[in-house]
Amino acid sequence: MGTRECKHICGESSQGIGEAGRTGEWRSARPVIDHDKCTPARQNKPACFLCWLYCPDAVISKTIPVQINLEYCKGCEICAQVCPTHAITMVNEEEFSS
Numbered sequence: 001m002g003t004r005e006c007k008h009i010c011g012e013s014s015q016g017i018g019e020a021g022r023t024g025e026w027r028s029a030r031p032v033i034d035h036d037k038c039t040p041a042r043q044n045k046p047a048c049f050l051c052w053l054y055c056p057d058a059v060i061s062k063t064i065p066v067q068i069n070l071e072y073c074k075g076c077e078i079c080a081q082v083c084p085t086h087a088i089t090m091v092n093e094e095e096f097s098s
Helices: 039-043 050-054 078-082
Strands: 029-033 088-092
Touching: 050 078, 078 088
Parallel strands: none
Antiparallel strands: 029 088
């Protein structure tokens, strides 16, 4: 039995930065960080970063102070739920529209 070549055209890709698009436009609640409560900001050293670890969209920086890229944040609230010091609160997006 011989072999035959596959005539199917296939493609392969991997997810890149912003692959899902700038999803911040349809977010209904925005995460706001109180840096006075945030452990890394308060201690001025790498500590905690649970928000960074659990963010499914990887939009939270592992820097001091912690920052959230709101262009890509979907507002899922996971960061606020895992924050042990309650430094992140979800605020209705309508409060930021001008």
